[in-house]
Every structure is written in C-alpha cells, then in structure tokens.
Amino acid sequence: xxxxxxxxAAASGADPAVRSNSGSSADALTNSxxxxxxxSAPGVAAxxxxxxxxxxxxxxxxxxxxxxxxDASIVNVALPSVRSELGFTATxxxxxxxxxxxxxxxxxxxxxxxxxxxxxxxxxxxxxxxFSAASLAGGLAxxxxxxxxxxxxxxxxxxxxxxxxxAVLNTAxxxxxxxxxxxxxxxxxxxVGGMAGALAGGxxxxxxxxxxxxxINVPIxxxxxxxxxxxxxGARPARTSSLDLLGASTGTAGxxxxxxxxxxxxxxxxxxxxxxxxxxxGLLLLVGFxxxxxxxxxxxMLPLRLFGLRGVAVGNVMLLLFGGIAIAMWYFTSLFLQNxxxxxxxxxxxxxxxxxxxxxxxxxxxxALLPRTGVRPLVLSGAACFVAGFGWLSFADAGSSYFxxxxxxxxxxxxxxxxxxxxxxxxxxxxxxxxDAGTAGGLANTASQVGSSLGLAALAxxxxxxADRESLADTPSALALGYDLVxxxxxxxxxxxxxxxxxxxxxxxx
Numbered sequence: 001x002x003x004x005x006x007x008x009a010a011a012s013g014a015d016p017a018v019r020s021n022s023g024s025s026a027d028a029l030t031n032s033x034x035x036x037x038x039x040s041a042p043g044v045a046a047x048x049x050x051x052x053x054x055x056x057x058x059x060x061x062x063x064x065x066x067x068x069x070x071d072a073s074i075v076n077v078a079l080p081s082v083r084s085e086l087g088f089t090a091t092x093x094x095x096x097x098x099x100x101x102x103x104x105x106x107x108x109x110x111x112x113x114x115x116x117x118x119x120x121x122x123x124x125x126x127x128x129x130x131f132s133a134a135s136l137a138g139g140l141a142x143x144x145x146x147x148x149x150x151x152x153x154x155x156x157x158x159x160x161x162x163x164x165x166x167a168v169l170n171t172a173x174x175x176x177x178x179x180x181x182x183x184x185x186x187x188x189x190x191x192v193g194g195m196a197g198a199l200a201g202g203x204x205x206x207x208x209x210x211x212x213x214x215x216i217n218v219p220i221x222x223x224x225x226x227x228x229x230x231x232x233x234g235a236r237p238a239r240t241s242s243l244d245l246l247g248a249s250t251g252t253a254g255x256x257x258x259x260x261x262x263x264x265x266x267x268x269x270x271x272x273x274x275x276x277x278x279x280x281x282g283l284l285l286l287v288g289f290x291x292x293x294x295x296x297x298x299x300x301m302l303p304l305r306l307f308g309l310r311g312v313a314v315g316n317v318m319l320l321l322f323g324g325i326a327i328a329m330w331y332f333t334s335l336f337l338q339n340x341x342x343x344x345x346x347x348x349x350x351x352x353x354x355x356x357x358x359x360x361x362x363x364x365x366x367x368a369l370l371p372r373t374g375v376r377p378l379v380l381s382g383a384a385c386f387v388a389g390f391g392w393l394s395f396a397d398a399g400s401s402y403f404x405x406x407x408x409x410x411x412x413x414x415x416x417x418x419x420x421x422x423x424x425x426x427x428x429x430x431x432x433x434x435x436d437a438g439t440a441g442g443l444a445n446t447a448s449q450v451g452s453s454l455g456l457a458a459l460a461x462x463x464x465x466x467a468d469r470e471s472l473a474d475t476p477s478a479l480a481l482g483y484d485l486v487x488x489x490x491x492x493x494x495x496x497x498x499x500x501x502x503x504x505x506x507x508x509x510x
Contacts, residue, residue: 056231057172058182061165062189063224064128067217068158069190071135072101073197075151077345078210085210088144095148098263103155104162105449106256110248112163112442113301116435117243120171121232123438124164125225131157132221139215150214159442166441168232170429177371180426184367187422188360194330195356198349247301250289258282259450262457270461302443306436314503315428316447318379321493321500322424323451325386328459328490329355329413333393336483337406340398340476351402355414362418370423378423379501385416386494394487398476420497427504455493459486 075082075096083093115123131154138150169186173179204212261278268274293300307313330352337348366378389412396405428444429437463482467474 053231054172054178056227057168058185060224060227060231061169061182062185063220064124064161064165065186066189066193066196067131067220067224068104068162069193070197070200071154071158071217072097072104073194074201074204074213075100075210077198077201078205078213081205081210082147086142086144086147092144092148094267096151098260099148099151100155100158101449101453102256102259102263103152104158105259105446105453106252107156107159108163108442108446108449109251109255109302109439110243110442111160112167112438112440112445113248114160114243115164115167115438115442120164120167120438121228123160124168124232125228127157127160127164128221128225128228129157130154131161132218132225133157135214135217135221139211139213139218162445163438163442166425166429166444167438170432170437170441177368180367180370180422181364182367183426184363184365184370184422187367187425188363188418191359191363191417191421192356195349195352198334198345199353202346202349244292244299244301246296247289247292250285250292251301254282254285254289255446255450256282257285259453262453265457265461302439303436306432306440306443309431310504311427311431312429312440312443314500315424316443318497318500319424319428319444319447320451320454321497322420323448323453324455324459324493325490325497326417326421326448327452327455328390328486328493329410329417331456332459332463332483332486333406333410336396336480337402340396340480340483341400341402341406342476351406352410354407355410358411358414359418362415363422364418366419367422370426375423375427375504376501378419380498382416382419382423383494383498383501385412385419386497387491389413389416390487390491390494394484394491396484397480416494459489462486462489 079093079096082088082096088096111123111127134150134154134157138147138154141147141150165186169179169182173182200216201213204210204216257278259282261275261280261282264272264278265275270276289302290304293302293304334345334348334352337343337351338345343351370378389409392409392412393406396409400406425444428447429440432440463479463486465482466485467478467482469481
C-alpha cells in the first residue's frame with residue numbers, strides 16, 4: 001500500500017492539514033501506482049507509518065460523511081413522536097427536515113472556502129463541534145422553535161464538515177488508485193448513511209426516545225474530534241487571507257432563498273407568492289454573487305477560474321443532474337413501497353437495504369477501475385444501469401411484488417449510482433490545485449445537493465399532477481402512475497448525463 005510523500009506546505013502552496021504530494025492533482029485518475037513518489041522514501045517503517053496515518057484519515061472522512069448524510073433522513077421516522085410531544089403544526093414539522101437541508105446546501109460553498117483559507121483540520125473540527133453541539137440542543141429541545149433552530153445550526157456544521165472531508169482526502173492520498181479508492185469509500189459511506197437513516201431512526205425512537213436520534217451524535221462527534229486532532233496536522237495554510245464576506249453572504253442567501261422557494265412549490269403551488277418571491281430573490285442574489293466574484297472580490301469565495309477546468313465545469317453539471325436521479329431512487333422508491341405496496345417506513349428501509357449493499361460493493365469496485373478505464377466508460381455503464389433499472393421500475397403498479405418487480409430494478413439503479421457518483425466527485429475535483437481542494441469539494445457537494453432539491457420539487461410536482469388525473473387520485477393505483485412517471489424522467493436524466501460525459505476526455509488529464 002503506497003501513500004503520498006511529504007512536501008513542505010510553503011513549497012506547494014497546499015493546505016498542510018495533511019502531508020501531500022506537491023503539485024496539482026490533475027493526473028489523479030490516470031497515473032499508475034508506480035508514478036507515486038513513495039519509491040524515494042527513506043525507509044519502509046516511515047512509509048508504513050504514513051500509510052497507517054492516511055487510512056486513519058480515510059476512516060475519519062468516511063465517518064463524518066456517514067453522519068452528515070444520516071442526519072438528513074434519520075429524523076423522518078421520529079417525526080410523529082416529535083409532533084406529539086412538542087406540539088408542531090403539520091407545516092412546522094416539515095422544517096425539522098427542511099431546516100437541516102436548507103442550511104446544509106446554503107453554507108456548503110462557504111464551508112469549502114473556509115477550509116482552504118483557515119486549514120482543513122481546523123474547519124473539520126469546527127464543523128464537528130458545531131454539529132455535535134446542535135445535536136445536543138436538538139435532543140434537549142422543549143419547543144418547536146428550539147428544535148428547528150438546532151436543525152438549522154446542525155446543517156451549518158454539516159456544510160463545514162462535508163467539503164473539509166473531501167479536501168482532506170484529496171491531499172492525504174497520492175495520485176492514482178489510492179485516491180480513487182478513497183473517493184469510492186467516501187461515497188459509499190454517504191450512501192450507507194442515507195440508507196441507515198430509517199433503520200437507525202426507527203430503532204432509537206422505538207427503543208429509547210426520539211431525542212436519541214439527535215443525542216447519539218454527541219459521543220460520536222467527540223470521538224471524531226479526537227481522531228481529527230490526532231490524525232491531521234494543525235499547521236495553517238501557507239496562503240492565508242480573509243473570507244470574502246460579500247461573496248459569502250450573497251452566495252449563501254441566494255442558494256438558501258432559491259432552495260426555500262423550490263421546497264415550498266409542492267405545498268403552495270408554483271404560482272404562489274410564497275414560492276415565486278424566494279425563487280426570484282434567490283436568482284437575483286446568485287447573479288449578484290457571480291458579479292461580486294468576477295469583478296469586485298480581491299480573493300473570491302468561489303474563484304471563477306475553476307470553471308476553466310473542463311472536469312470542474314462538466315463534472316458539476318453532471319452532479320446537478322445526478323441529484324435528481326438519486327432522489328428518484330432513494331426517496332421515490334421508498335414512497336412507492338409505502339404508499340403503493342403498503343410497507344411501513346421501517347420495512348421500506350429494510351427493502352432498500354439490498355440496494356444499499358449493491359451500491360457499496362460497486363462503488364468500491366468502480367473506484368479501483370477508474371484509474372485504468374477513465375471516466376467515460378464508467379459513466380456510460382452507470383447510465384445504462386439507470387435507463388434499464390428505471391425503465392423496468394416504471395412498469396410497477398399496485399399489484400406488483402417486491403421480489404419480482406422492485407428488487408431487480410433497484411439493484412440495477414444502485415449499481416449505476418455506485419459507478420457514477422464516486423466517478424463524478426473525482427472528476428469535479430481531480431484537476432484542482434490542493435489549495436482550492438476545499439472549494440472544489442464544497443462546489444461539488446453543492447451541485448449534488450441543489451440537484452436533489454430541484455429534483456425533489458420537480459419530480460414530486462410531476463407525480464402529483466399525473467396522479468391527480470385519475471378519478472381516485474389518492475388510491476395506490478393512481479399514486480403508482482405518478483411514481484412511474486418519476487422513474488421515466490429519471491431515465492431521461494441518465495441519458496443527459498451520458499451525453500455530458502462525451503464532453504470529457506477519455507481519461508481526466510488527457
């Protein structure tokens with residue numbers, strides 16, 4: 001097992017939160033293991049020590065990503081108990097989920113840039129501390145306002161953690177197969193977190209209390225903080241400057257307003273002022289953000305020069321499209337199982353477990369293949385899995401059975417996610433210099449999250465409109481028609497990703 005060799009931070013301009021290779025990571029997907037500079041290491045013992053250190057960093061990054069994604073869904077099963085005890089209204093209850101997602105997506109770019117400016121370890125520890133403290137506040141909350149506020153702050157902590165973990169991996173692992181495998185493990189950890197949400201939430205709520213859905217994060221967060229302090233260097237980056245406050249405020253407010261408006265579309269209707277006003281404000285703020293970054297910011301929060309890198313530009317467009325596919329798979333298949341086949345939330349979570357396992361296995365394998373095959377074959381193979389799986393799933397109806405009609409297509413779709421998601425995350429960050437790794441990670445996470453939010457709103461509207469055409473719109477048969485339309489739209493998104501992949505070279509860095 002190879003690892004990256006140390007380079008003084010002042011020489012490389014990289015964040016020395018971990019010791020990394022000099023130069024950019026543009027060849028990360030193409031070099032062979034023999035290209036690593038570890039061959040010049042002074043001794044086997046030093047090499048083994050560095051290798052153990054980098055794999056500890058991988059465990060840390062995967063655990064953080066697992067927590068971030070887990071907390072997006074773990075509360076869902078607990079919501080009835082939360083509403084009963086704290087007296088939430090139906091509308092207010094939705095913000096226990098939406099508050100987290102909104103701040104998570106809105107602050108991601110800020111979190112990524114802060115990691116580059118102030119140090120990956122410093123910001124990862126800060127994110128963990130904020131996340132854990134907000135989890136404690138949520139577990140102790142005795143009013144709806146306190147719980148929603150805790151969830152919003154929890155999302156801010158997650159938005160700092162997620163890009164920092166990507167940046168840490170990008171600088172800790174040497175170019176070639178090791179970095180690709182690290183990205184695969186990181187992606188798989190997030191997928192498992194998403195799937196474990198319903199199971200963990202159900203077990204904690206039933207066995208203890210809904211409060212433990214939040215409190216469980218506190219001891220885990222404390223352990224991860226200790227690991228981060230031990231495994232990562234605390235030196236500040238060689239390049240330091242202040243955060244672009246004007247860009248941060250306009251970008252964060254713009255993303256938050258846009259996503260807030262989109263989230264309310266299915267409840268209020270797309271012509272409602274509750275929807276149009278925040279969407280319009282969000283778009284105006286984002287235009288202002290781009291103007292600030294292009295013309296006024298001395299050190300922009302999002303350096304627009306990054307979009308001159310083909311992998312960054314095309315990779316983020318593909319991640320935006322991928323967000324809609326992921327929502328169609330994990331969210332709408334769960335709704336199909338519950339609303340059409342009559343499964344409980346816990347049983348639906350168990351029903352998706354085989355797909356989660358398939359995703360983990362394929363993600364690990366695709367990460368190993370990426371340096372040899374390049375991007376395009378993996379993305380095209382994943383798109384083929386999406387089209388076949390969603391096409392098959394679109395024939396499901398109220399008379400379908402899990403083993404005959406659901407298991408097969410969801411395994412295919414999960415395999416497609418395993419092939420594409422680690423690949424797209426690697427594409428969107430591989431050409432970026434180490435000094436911008438946090439920013440690139442924040443941008444990639446933001447693209448995926450915004451794609452999921454937009455996809456959820458658009459697909460939910462399409463499903464509801466299709467079901468409403470039936471005389472008995474709330475029956476399982478009518479709902480199945482709506483979900484089948486969602487699956488066909490997801491197949492179309494997969495074709496768009498396949499087309500976009502043709503804009504990339506056969507191998508990143510060619």
